[in-house]
Structure formats: structure tokens, C-alpha cells
Amino acid sequence: MTPEAPYSLENCLELDRVDPLAGFRNKFAFAASGNIHFDANSMGAMTKDAPDRVHRLLTKNWRDKSRRSWSTEDWLEKPRKLGASISHMIGANSQDVVVCDNTTINLFKIISYAWKLRGSGNAILTEAHNFPTDMHVAQGFLKFLEDLGVAGHIIKAETREQVVDKLDRNVALLYLTQTDYRSSERWDLSEMNRRAHAVDALTIWDLSHSAGALNIDLMGTGSDFAVGCGYKYLCGGPGGPAYLFINPEHQGKSWPTIAGWMGHAHWDKFSSDFEPAANVAGHLTGTPQVVANEIFSAAADIWSKVQRADVADKHQSLTETLIGILEQECSPLGVGINSPKLYQKRGGHVSFSHAGAGQVCEALVDHGLISSFRFPNSIRLGLSPLYHNHEDVWKAVQIIKDVLFQEAWQHPKYENVSM
Template identity: 45%
Template sequence: MLLNAQDCAALDQTTSALADFAAWRSAFAPGPEGTLYFDANSIGPMPVDAPARMQHVLDAGWRQARRRGWSELDWLQQPASLGAAIAPLLGADAADVRVCDTTSINQYKLLCFALSRAAPRRVIVLEQDVFPSNRYVAEGIAKSGLAELRFIRHADELPAALAGQDVAVVALSHVDYRTSARHDMAALTRLAHDHGALALWDLSHSAGAVAIELKAAQADLAVGCGYKYLCGGPGAPAYLYVNAQLQGAHWPALAGWMGHADTFAFEPGYRPAPGPDRFLVGTPAVLANVAFSAAADIWRRVSPAALDARHRSLTDTLIQLLDEQCSPLGISLASPRSHAQRGGHVALQFDGAAPLSQAMVARGVVVSSRKPDALRFGVHPLTTTHADLWRAVQILRDLLDSGDWRDPRFNGPVI
């Protein structure tokens, strides 16, 4: 039996994943009537009280408290308190996560930390098709003479890459930004450890959508974006995780005053703060952190297992609808079929992915594309309904069927 609109509506009533979904959904501001958003892999939805929090920090913080904000408000505690709020989503202890800087910068900081920790080993293993910034960061480190790079195309090439016992760190994206294929974090971390290497994970396309078990997997290091599924807002600070067993050792590569053991002592020399605070560098981005705090207060209350179960129900349904209604029209699934092997988005493979995604946006379904041929549905488990999936798939089917996506107006540049 093919799924129909009533089945999707019924799934919204009956699914037990994430009880009281309506309340979670109402914690986020809706977009314009009729627009469906599938771009949580780029920018997640806005918590409904983010504007009020921003206004408050502008008035009570910037306008009135000014310098006293640093001592009277929570500005200096934000990197740790936001980190604690999202830690359960990462399967991490609250004390081991900090919100700060960007993912690229955190990647730099933790790669350098891994290199200093693993010396004299100096090889970084990374995926050839990783998100470009991760690769650029590693290339920059290699150019400055601190490391050598070794690329793999697939995880099955990892044993060979590790065989020489010279690898300092294996830096992998938990989820591929194009296909949404998810690595087995525990197995690959174990493999790295068996060869004396550390494992650094980029969680940008999994955190806030699917359950992650950093601690159980014994992962060493992790980074990820705050603005995607975590809903920290456009350009939100990123986060970093350092396994507690590694925290005491070695200086950070970017040693700044916020990572000093006694920031306001203004000592002439650097002394690293205990724990992950040493990976903080400069002044926290207070306004951005306040926007993030609106989402953090939602994350503090969410069960990661329930979030994962709802994401599974949604993306399994989406794949079934796409199979049934769109695959006969020449579009195919690029993501793995098993939820355990997928991240936050569902990707399709289609030669005209870029114009098709623009045509979808023009019809009110905000999806995205990535070169060469990926069409991506970033599914946010706290705001998406099964009925939304039905509507989106009808529009996709109609565009494919009619060929309307070929209109030249959909050929412009896209981000």
C-alpha cells in the first residue's frame, strides 16, 4: 500500500516519538504561511523567544550595564553554560563541551592540539571529499610545516592509511555534507586508537538531528556548527569537545587570555586553564551567544533518544514517499536507507539538482543543492511534520513531472 496524505497526517497523531510535539514545535517561530523549510542543515529554525532575549541584552546589557555586563551578567559563563546545554545531544558530559569561535577555527585548534599531543607522529588523515573548509584548515597546517596530510576516499581505506603507525589524528566528518552518509563513530575511533592515533569528529550534520555518543564511542575530540540543527542563529558560534582524559595535557595552539588559568590577573606569561576552558581564545561573542541561549534552553529539556526517534520516523517516511512518487521520474536516493547510517538530511541524486532546488524554493519548499548533483532535505525533528513531508513531495513530483524546473529563471547562482 502506498503512503497517502491521510497516512502522513495519522503518523503525526500516532507517532510516540517526542511526546507533545506540538509544544516543541511552538517553541520555534513559524515562517510565512505555506513555506516549508528543509534547510536545518544550513540554518535551523528560530526559537520564538530569541528576539526578546536579543532586545533584553541590548537594553539591559549593552545600553545600561556596559562594562559591568562582564561581572554582573553571565557573559563570561556562556561558553560553558551553552556547552553544557548541548552536551547531552552529543553524548558528552556537560563539563567537556564549550561553545566558541567557528567550526573551522575549532578544527584548527583541535588538530594542532592532537599533533602536539601525538608528537613525533605528524600525519593527519582526512577524507578527500570532506567539507572543503576542514580540508583547507588541514592544508594550512601542513603548509606551515606542522603536519603531513594523508587522504582517504572511503572509510575502508582507513586501515591502510593507519598501517605505518605514523598517524597523529584521524579527522572525519561524522556525516557527509552531500550524501548524509554517517560513519560508525565507535568502530572508526577504535580503529584509530588501535593504531595509536586520536580521532577528531565534525558533528555539524548530525548534532541536533540524530543521537550521538561521543563518550561511549571514546571519541577524543569533536567540533561542529551551532547554526544548523542546533538553531543557534545565523553565524552562531560553534562548539568543541575534548575527552576528559586529554584535557590536562599540552597547551592549546591558540593560547589566548580567555583560556588562561586566571584571565583577569593579566599575568605576563600564559598558563593554561584547567580542562576545556584552555581552548577558549578571545572575548566571547555575547550577542550571538544570547541568541544561542534561546535554543540552548530548548535543548536542555529535549530527550536525545526521543529526538532521534522522531527524526527517524520523519526521514524514513520521506524516503518512502520519494521512492513511491519521485523515483519513477528519474531522481534517486543518494543517502543510505538505514537511519543508523544517515545524518540530519536526506539527499537525492539528480543531474539538475541546482535548478530543481531553486524551483522548489520558488514553490515554497526551501531545500538546497550541493555540486555536482545533490538535492538536500535538511529535516529538523522539532519542527517538521509528516504532513509537511507529504506536501513537499507533491511539489517535487509536480516539478519533475511538468519539467517546470527547467525554466531558465532557475539557473541563477545559489548558496
């Protein structure tokens, strides 16, 4: 699928006719309003199966069987099963991923575990403008070390060039979000893993704005650790659990930071003494989020039926079409593309700028397009290869064009900008 300029509704429809993933759209439920939701980077769509599955769980399992469901259902197996179902989407082996907790907690578990496995350095190298929770977890971990009298510090690089320049033997952990949550600029996993390993540093990747859209190959690129949100492109549901990957080379080298009973090698024996599972499951903590996991399972069933390369091909086609149509239709109206134009340098979403971005974003909601605003002047559009198509892209850009051309966004009611 290679979209070509000039763009028209007809060539969008033609791209949709030859889309091998077209059938998956029917597995998702969409808003009754008919609004186009280009917010897969923030919250993926609801699977059609999710409500029935949750209803069944609440009635047939919780209400009717209550405690017995712990043994008749796979509730306690879900973190491993879900991890296995999405593992191919991040290029990991099925036994090396678990789905549990949230990204923040998984970041802390991983950063503290990886620290013990570090080579020469005592610094955590990251981007100064990494996502807030990534920064806070690193800062909190270093404060914890400091309180214990252990030396460690953070290096905050202002630019990507600085990240590369500062990567030397003082660095213990290279700690990055692969896709920037504002611009969508993407790091090359292979290159950065290679650079980190050359100075004896380990890599921790936050894949929140990548997995479910891009062709990520954690094993093939030699990545050490990764985490990410389940509720974005992966459609795990609001507040759904996150995933955690540990390269087998690093598994079982030390205790997990949170030694919980679900991470015990023989948790079903109820031993009082902790013995960590030697694999990634050692990093499970307590009772799984049963209801949230059921919602995620509906999406995981879909993920287990798709190939990562097909997903990435469609994502490339959708986002290239989006950038092409935005430029063709909206450049004269003050729109600029913030994200890299080269696909290999771009992550999940496409971000564009406009002087009135906050108000434009609010006006778009009223006109049928859901996007998200990021200070100071950008609007992010997150497209899912599973349930969006090129026709959506055409229609969405026509909405943007109308709102800008009519100057609808200038209305005072759009002055209160939400995030």
C-alpha cells in the same frame, strides 16, 4: 514511530499525533511566506524567544547598563553554560564542552593540540572530499609545521574503504566529518575510534551534520576530540558560535594553541603570565560573542529539555518517511535516493538526485520548498526533529512531485543556480 508503506497524508498525520516532541514546534518561528524550510542541515530555524532576548540584551544590558553588564550578566560564563546545555546531545559530560569561535577556528585549535598528544605517526588521515574548511585547516596546519621544519603530511583517501586500509601506525590523527555534507553517509564513531586507537592514532570528529539530529555518544564511543557548527540543527543562529569537545583523558596535557585570556585558569585576576585552565575551558580564546551567544541560549534552553534518544527516534521516523514518500511519488519522475537507505549509515540530511537538480532546487523555492543544491546533481533536505513533522514531509514531496511532473524547473528563469 515506524512509518509504513504505502504512505499517505493520513498515516503522516497519525505519526504526528503520537510524536512526543510535537510540542516543541511551537517554540520556533517560521517564515511568513509559509514556505517549508528543509534546510536544518544548513541553518536551523529561529526560536521564538530569540528576538525578545536579543532586544532585552541590547536595551536593558548594552544601552542601560553598558560596561556593568559584564559583571551583572552571565556573558563571560556563556561559553561554558552553552556547552553544558548541549553536551547531552553529543554524549559528553557537561564540563567537557564549550561553545566558542567558529568551527574552522575550533578545528585548528584541536588539530594543533591533538598533534602534540599523538602516538607513533606523522600523518593526518582524512577523506579527499571532506568539507573544504576541514581540508584547508589540515593543509594550513601542515604548512605551518613545514615552515618550522617539522615533518608531517596528509593522507587523502578517495573512498571509505581506503580510509580503513590506510589507517596504520603512520597515522597520528584520524580526522573525519561524521556525516558527509553531500551524500549524508555516516561514519560509525565506535568502530572508527576503535580502529584508530588500535594503531595509536587519535580521532577528531566534525559533527556539523550530525549533532541535533542523531544519537551521538562521544564518551560511550571513546571519541577523543569533536567540533561542529552551532547554526545548523542546533539552531544557534546565522554565524552563531561552534562547539568544541575534548575527552577528559586529553585535557590539560599541553597548552592550547591560542593562549587567550579567557582560557586562563584565573582569567579574572588579569595576570600577564599565561596559565591555561586545565580543562576544555583552556581552549577559550578572547571575549565571547555576546549577542550571538544570546541567540544560541534561546535554543540551548530548548535542547536542555529534550532527550537525545527521542530526538534521534523522531529524526529516523521523519527521514525514513521522507525517503519512502520520495520513492513512492517521485521515482517515476527521475528521482533517485543518494543517501544510504539504512538509517544507521545515514546522517542528518537526505539527499536525492535528479538530472536537473540545480534548476529543480531553484524552482522548488518558488513553489514553497527550501532545500539546497550540491554539484553535480543532488538536492539536500535537512529535517529537524524539533520543529518539523510528518505532515511537512508529505507536503514537501507533493511540491517536488508537482515541480517535476509539470516540468516547471525547465523554465529559463531557473538557470541561475545558487548554492
